[in-house]
Amino acid sequence: MDERLTELLAGLQYMPEPTLLAWLSCLWQMADAGEAAAVPLVGTAAGRRPLSRGGGGDITVELDRAAEAAMLNVLRDQAPAPHRVISEETGELGCAGEWWVVVDPVDGSLNAKRGLEYYGTTLAVASGPRLCDVVVGLVADYPQEHRYVALAGCGAVSTRNVDSAGLSTNVELILTEMGRPSNAVFSFRDMGILAGAGSNSGESGPDFRVRQMGSLALSLTNTALGVGDLLFCPAHARAVDIAGGLLFLREMGGGACAVDGGRLWEQPLDLERRTPFVAWRPGLSGTVMIERSRRLWRVKHPT
Incomplete structure (x- = not known):
């Protein structure tokens, strides 16, 4: 070895x-x-x-x-x-x-x-x-x-040393991976719902920032380590892009769920683009993140 x-x-x-x-x-x-x-x-x-x-x-x-x-x-x-x-x-x-x-x-x-x-x-x-x-x-x-x-x-x-001690339960940094522009139906202001803003995405709310980096796997590891608070992927993700990163996130104590009501963890290991999802770092409430993410999804997909 x-x-x-x-x-x-x-x-x-x-x-x-x-x-x-x-x-x-x-x-x-x-x-x-x-x-x-x-x-x-x-x-x-x-x-x-x-x-x-x-x-x-x-x-x-x-x-x-x-x-x-x-x-x-x-x-x-x-x-x-x-x-x-x-x-x-x-x-x-x-x-x-x-x-x-x-x-x-x-x-x-x-x-x-x-x-x-x-x-x-x-x-x-x-x-x-x-x-x-x-x-x-x-x-x-x-x-x-x-x-x-x-x-x-x-x-x-x-192999990376990240000091995530002292992070609050606030959402300050949201990572996103939207892929092609056709998937970018949510504005950064909309994403304020993930940080705790009210249902009206136009109202003033929490202070947060959004970053899109271009790699789902690395964005998952950054979320798992607390570099980012959340990862929001409104594109339909393939298992090949997320399988390794999701396991790392889960074993680090973070979580993830589908935002469209689907079953992320039941997704087949194939090449189909299947599931939009949100992932959160350790220390954030899964119950809260699931509720916020599905409320955000309904902004553009009300039915």
Whole structure:
């Protein structure tokens, strides 16, 4: 096992069973391989070269392809058990075994194509076909060289040191990932409802700010660590984008729910865009956040 990973695992609440450790070691090596393949292509014409439409529906460019190819090579060599793969670029591969491996080779790929340093990868392993079945998650922030690791029931650890002590129950910083402009139906003023404003989004209310960064996985880890208070994703999210980050958030003590009345954690591990959601950091009331998020949703979707 990688020495960096071994040191990191000392911070877990409980040590996982050997099979999960083997899967985590595999994901760690996949992230290393993806980083080595993708980073030299970031912000370059060669890396931006379009190839085809990927399994998730977006255009695959060379840096996506290179990262995925490197990762899948490691997976073929290092996987501890038979499995099926759900990858944003290639799609669904294989059908054997009781394990699902979820791969987004470059999360924040538009940022990476243009050289904006907020991108990485998100990987997960599940024991079944739904988000609630994810048991191992890894998110890597390539530019900042941070890794975020979670194992179901064992805790979450990261290479990043964030001092979140003393945070109040107020919502000051809302992260959002809207994707394309067609999803941007909520104004920043509307989002004041999440911070505690009344139903009339035009009235004066709490002092808060909104930031959109361009990577769902990294925004989830920033929420889990208390860098952001909330993450609001009005776009219909795919499991490949959120599986690893959601497990990290949950194991850190945060929470998440669908804002449209759906069942986020029952979402299948596939490539469909399914669920708009909100996620909140540890220390905030899940009951309050669920009520506020669904009240916000009704501003634009009253029925």
